[in-house]
Amino acid sequence: MRAGIVLFSIFLLGWLKPAPTPFEKHVSALSTAKALQATLTVQRGLDAPAEEVVVLEKPNRLRAEGPGWLWVSDGTVFIALDKKANEYSESGPESLKPRMSSPELWALSPFYDKKAWDELPTPQAGAKRTVLGVKTTEYSVRLKDGAQARVMIEDATGLAKGWTYKAGDTEVLVMVRSMKLLDAAPDGTSFSFTPPEGAKKVEEGLSAGTAPVRYAQVRQVLMGACMPCHSRNSRTAGYEFETYEGTLRSVRPGDPDGSLLVRVVSGSRPKMPQGRAPLTAEQVKLLRDWIAAGAKQDS
Template sequence: MSNLRNLCSGNFRRYLRWGDRISGQLRLGLLTLAPILTVAVLLALLPPDGNERAEWAQFIGRFHPLVVHIPIAFLLLVPILELAGLNHRFSYLRLSAGFVLGLAMLSATGAAILGWCLGRSGGYSGPLLTQHMWGGISLAAVCWLCWMLRLSDGEQRSTFIYGVALALGVGLVAWTGYRGGQLSLGEDHLTEHMPGGLRQVLGLSNVQASLASAGANTFYGARVEPIFAARCVTCHGPEKHKANLRLDSYRSLMRGGKDGPVVRAGNVQGSDLFRRITLPLDHDDFMPKQGKRPLSADQVKLIELWIGAGASGTLPLAAIKDAPTGSASPTAVSDVTFEEIDPAEVTRLRAGIAPAVAELRKRFPDILEYESRGSANLILNASILGPKFGDSDLEGLAPLAEHITLADFSRTAITDRSASAIAAMKQLRVLRLMHTRITDSTLQRLGTLDQLESLNVFDTPVTPAALPTIAKLPKLAHCYAAQTAIPSQIAVPQPLIGKLVF
């Protein structure tokens, strides 16, 4: 009888300990599930609607891109630890899988909360954003499920369910991340720079811009809308519309954004859209932002002509006679986008200049970059060196001169001695000379730069004597001449009317 009583007592104590453990795990699980449910309820009741909210929401939401990569790393590490731990030599790795999974759950929940704040801070709405946010919520919930399953004793935990949930979590990471990439980089971000040969194999078109919202026989539909489609809708489209401005349709464009209309029919200089695309590249209001390539001179001219002609969505294509063409077909999207370069040709060109590029990067790290992954053209940013970069340094660029398309010499120590070196940059489209000692002598030797679209001589000793040479540059769209010896009220040569900015 005594043995039976002891046996029953021992079993009862074990049952109580097991119950306490399960109860503790349940409390812990509910505690971690609460933030996930909170975010889900907030998303359901207060979805992103594109309207701007308080500055605190905008501030907190900006940390979403920083935090969102943490759960990705943790969750992808868990199955690696679990699978490696199946080998008895590495069984110790499985001991850390639960801890890593817990970190994945907490960081996924935090990323979802920050994502909700970012979505509510303004400029975001649409089905793509909704899919991305619900994907993040689902991922946090799946992480919680996996964590709870792993906390359970082996007898209660279904290894099969745990494995399926873990695989689902990895799949959600890929799907949600892809949607996030579409939001920040554009819906075609994975195929945008795909080589032409691979495009043909996959049956993808080389033309990315759409002419759907207006007929190809209208000036807007054939010549203006492709510019917005290729260069603007990533930030001002149906999914992301910064400043509450959309440029993906004529109606949205004319409606304007949070600061009112951006296009004033017939008034080019009074149109905020035109003002922003013609500001100095380093101006806070310049568009496109974030180091993206500025519009070409032809693209700016097309927008200027369209606004000046009344900014109509039905203006016939042939109504504007002096519009830049650029190709035989007046409706070709290539008129206003950049031609695709043969990858083999890019490889050949890069190989030819690789030694010179490597040598310059060794001397001056970070001042030289390729224009894009699919280009052999170079961007030179000597401004980061300031007065440490002088005439002798510029002379060392001679082997690369014809490949440089953007050169920024702001605040450097270059003088008129560098005129020949700059004039040798035949493909130069953007030249920034602000805050230097460059004078008329240099500018008068730049008349051969027939690709130059933007010139900035802000805060230099340049005088009106340089204007005739500047006026002869065939593709120049704007010249910034504030704080120079050129009076703002000067009678400028005819070709510079509307291009000289003070």
């Protein structure tokens, strides 16, 4: 008799357990998938929409490409190519998760980092919306860095059909044109990188040493740590570090200690970059040496 009561209680608890929400389905589906392919339309602020193509495969393989950039990871080396400058950098696989947290890829990041999503504040379910012809539920969530995100989850599949990511005065809108969860990356996907003709490799965090620090070295550090939030298009909180002119607005040539750029990346608990590993002591020294020497555009 007692055994029957126990079995009935277990059955009843299972029956009463609430069904997962579309938001929970999205996180679960991506975190358990082996590979993913998505085509996105991304609009930053008032800029024209741009198409981005993303392929992910576990463990730590990625190929993501937009009009002006390319990210490739073969699981051991992460490559970031700036197509406009025709420059690229190499770093370890630890660079993958921070890049996946960028506004244009944010809702795909559970594929590699479910824990970060489990630690988010409880998302607030909002309006029902029709996005690209399918019915979705909108969820709002405030992120640890203060950014506000909204993600539209398809009711039928439990996969994101779009999201917005607002940090400061800039909002990024992403529409998912297609998304497939796969057992392996599509045939023909290359996770290797061949530099374009004439491309220049620039190491992140180059030591200043005794040689003068070049702006190209500074720019590479900023591109790795501050993009895409402080790009020419995003300008989060009004700051932009993609160009020399934009960077110069946050420095006082000859005065590292009086430069905002140095202050926000220094100290035991630096304010920037948010959501990523702090700059190394070598990288901070490189910025200081460049500013101390006059913050010249000599490259």
